[in-house]
Amino acid sequence: MSKSKQAILRFYNTASRSIEEFTLPKDVPAVRMYCCGPTVYHYAHIGNLRSYLFEDFLRRTLEYFDYEVNHVVNITDVGHLTSDQDEGEDKMEKGAERTGKTVWEVAEYYTQAFFKDIDLLNIVAPTLWCKATDHIPEQIDLVQKLEAKGYTYNTSDGVYFDSLKFDRYADFARLDVENLQKGARIDMGEKKFVTDFALWKFSPADSQRAMEWPSPWGKGFPGWHIECSAMAMHHLGPTLDIHCGGTDHIRIHHTNEIAQSECATGQTFARFWMHGEFLRMGESSKMSKSSGDFLTLKVLLDQGYHPMEYRLLALTSHYRNYLNFSFEALDSAKDGLRNLHRRTDPLIGKATAISSDSALKWQHDFKSAMSDDLNTAKALGILNSMLRSDLDDGEKSALVLDFDKVLGLQLDKTMPEKAKQSSLATEEIEALIAQRDQAKAERNFIESDRIRDELANQGIKLQDTPQGTIWESE
RNA sequence: GGCGACAUACCCAAGUUGGUAAGGGACGGCUCUGCAAAAGCCAUAUUCCCCGGUUCGAGUCCGGGUGUCGCCUCCA
Numbered sequence: 355m356s357k358s359k360q361a362i363l364r365f366y367n368t369a370s371r372s373i374e375e376f377t378l379p380k381d382v383p384a385v386r387m388y389c390c391g392p393t394v395y396h397y398a399h400i401g402n403l404r405s406y407l408f409e410d411f412l413r414r415t416l417e418y419f420d421y422e423v424n425h426v427v428n429i430t431d432v433g434h435l436t437s438d439q440d441e442g443e444d445k446m447e448k449g450a451e452r453t454g455k456t457v458w459e460v461a462e463y464y465t466q467a468f469f470k471d472i473d474l475l476n477i478v479a480p481t482l483w484c485k486a487t488d489h490i491p492e493q494i495d496l497v498q499k500l501e502a503k504g505y506t507y508n509t510s511d512g513v514y515f516d517s518l519k520f521d522r523y524a525d526f527a528r529l530d531v532e533n534l535q536k537g538a539r540i541d542m543g544e545k546k547f548v549t550d551f552a553l554w555k556f557s558p559a560d561s562q563r564a565m566e567w568p569s570p571w572g573k574g575f576p577g578w579h580i581e582c583s584a585m586a587m588h589h590l591g592p593t594l595d596i597h598c599g600g601t602d603h604i605r606i607h608h609t610n611e612i613a614q615s616e617c618a619t620g621q622t623f624a625r626f627w628m629h630g631e632f633l634r635m636g637e638s639s640k641m642s643k644s645s646g647d648f649l650t651l652k653v654l655l656d657q658g659y660h661p662m663e664y665r666l667l668a669l670t671s672h673y674r675n676y677l678n679f680s681f682e683a684l685d686s687a688k689d690g691l692r693n694l695h696r697r698t699d700p701l702i703g704k705a706t707a708i709s710s711d712s713a714l715k716w717q718h719d720f721k722s723a724m725s726d727d728l729n730t731a732k733a734l735g736i737l738n739s740m741l742r743s744d745l746d747d748g749e750k751s752a753l754v755l756d757f758d759k760v761l762g763l764q765l766d767k768t769m770p771e772k773a774k775q776s777s778l779a780t781e782e783i784e785a786l787i788a789q790r791d792q793a794k795a796e797r798n799f800i801e802s803d804r805i806r807d808e809l810a811n812q813g814i815k816l817q818d819t820p821q822g823t824i825w826e827s828e
Numbered sequence: 829g830g831c832g833a834c835a836u837a838c839c840c841a842a843g844u845u846g847g848u849a850a851g852g853g854a855c856g857g858c859u860c861u862g863c864a865a866a867a868g869c870c871a872u873a874u875u876c877c878c879c880g881g882u883u884c885g886a887g888u889c890c891g892g893g894u895g896u897c898g899c900c901u902c903c904a
Contacts, residue, residue, distance in 0.1 A: 364844095373844095390904075391904095392904085393902080393903080395902095398904085399904090401903095401904060402903085402904050403904085404904070405904035406904080408904090409904095433902095445902065445903095527831090527899095528831080528832085529831080529900090530830060530831060532830090548900095578902075598904095599904070600903080600904025601833090601898080601899085601904075602898085602899070602903060602904065603903085603904075604899085605831090605899060605900065606899090606900085606901085606902095607902095607903095629904090630904060631833085631898095631904090632897090632898075632904070633904085634897075634898095666852090667840080670840060670841060670842090670851085670852065670853095671840075671841060671842090672841085672842075675833095675834075675841090676833085676834070676897075676898090677840085677841095678839095678840075678841095680839080680840085682839060682840080682853090682854095683839070683840050683841095683853090685839095685853080685854095686839065686840060686852070686853035686854070687840080687852085687853080688853090689852085689853055689854080690840095690851095690852050690853060693852085693853085694852090696866075696867090723842095726844075729842075729843095731840095731841060731842050731843095731850085731851070731852090732842055732843080732850070732851080734841095734842095734851065734852075735841095735842070735850050735851035735852080736850090736851085737851090738850095738851055738852070739850085739851075794862085797862075799862055799863065802862090802863080803862095803863060803864085806863080806864070810864095815864090815865075816864075816865075817864080817865045817866065818861090818863095818864080818865070818866090819865090819866075
């Protein structure tokens with residue numbers, strides 16, 4: 355235990371744009387980690403999921419290095435408009451329209467769907483999931499604090515944060531505020547400055563919103579960024595050790611979170627900011643959840659892929675680089691996982707202590723790869739090289755289990771069962787295999803090869819082993 | 829219009845402080861096998877988008893160019 359602490363964790367901190375050594379302040383017993391979660395108006399797509407995988411690699415790495423982690427992830431179940439003005443549709447209400455459900459049902463449905471994806475991908479559940487709608491009082495409280503300190507002003511449609519009053523506003527995202535002003539694509543409305551943003555929005559007088567709450571400013575709903583600040587600070591305190599999210603959040607969402615949080619408390623909001631880069635689709639670009647055109651995990655599953663295959667694909671690239679998704683790449687992850695299991699499955703149950711110098715060296719190499727800003731691709735390379743080495747099975751087995759604490763590929767279990775997609779029933783397949791075995795025994799290879807071909811046409815692959823014939827479907 | 833990222837073999841992809849290109853997949857050869865598969869072995873970028881420069885030495889630093897993409901509107 356003390357041994358692993360010797361390795362130094364180093365992460366890229368968006369705030370400083372450089373790699374820094376990660377340590378915990380002396381009086382802090384557990385890592386205070388907050389990650390921006392999904393807005394549950396639709397399914398999470400595989401690009402979203404890549405981010406949660408990155409956060410999972412981070413969480414598992416911290417624990418691998420003996421840190422206790424207090425990990426909070428929010429569920430945004432309150433709709434935000436598509437712009438500061440009321441010109442856009444509320445995401446949740448749009449989801450309700452699309453599905454014919456109430457906004458609350460929509461939130462519940464997609465929250466459950468999200469949990470299922472997380473579970474399938476073997477992502478460790480956060481210590482706490484928190485919902486925006488369960489923390490309305492905390493959000494109102496935070497807005498009131500800002501109001502009391504003079505950081506807000508009201509317009510006819512809401513309470514706004516006065517970003518010019520926070521002189522470090524542009525620092526985090528290295529914004530060029532003057533040019534932002536010129537290039538703004540969105541109508542300012544009554545806002546005083548481009549970077550000002552809504553803390554609380556008033557419900558329109560003429561229509562009833564599906565989600566609205568009473569507040570000191572009248573009926574309305576929270577602004578887009580306040581929930582994260584309110585929940586993060588409510589559950590983890592004024593300062594977080596790590597705050598994660600997608601890179602798209604840097605400019606707007608996280609900049610605003612910092613502004614409102616630090617103005618309210620006067621303390622640093624987050625010590626480390628870590629951002630996951632996007633998944634790209636072929637030549638086109640990123641997947642867009644709001645456009646409705648995206649790939650979900652379920653689509654992958656329906657096509658016969660296993661969640662661990664996607665997880666392996668995510669592991670092969672670095673979280674701060676684009677990952678170019680293609681089915682060709684997924685297929686290679688699929689074969690890669692199969693090949694990995696061919697090496698690890700025979701080791702199951704053979705684990706001994708990791709004690710030899712060479713075993714400790716492999717472990718050290720793996721650890722240093724992960725400590726180097728989560729170099730999962732390198733760590734995977736070490737796993738492969740270790741498996742091909744002349745280390746004995748007991749230590750190999752133990753190392754596989756050890757590495758998998760971070761990789762999370764479920765290598766402690768045998769190759770996952772593939773969905774049986776053949777039109778043939780299992781009994782028919784086994785009957786044909788029996789016939790083939792008979793033919794083989796009679797050395798009637800013409801017949802045995804005919805059966806092999808027949809099954810191959812059905813997508814069934816046969817493999818003769820010392821233990822008999824086994825099969826798997828494509 | 830502003831800001832920024834990336835460019836490594838057929839595909840995915842790693843490359844600390846510059847020192848002579850991980851790993852995975854596919855493909856090819858050999859051994860083994862009735863066949864096939866598995867397994868094992870071997871091979872596989874004189875080269876890192878292009879052009880200059882710094883250096884004994886650059887994928888790695890500097891300058892210029894080209895290309896792709898992202899953000900500036902909710903978005904991981």
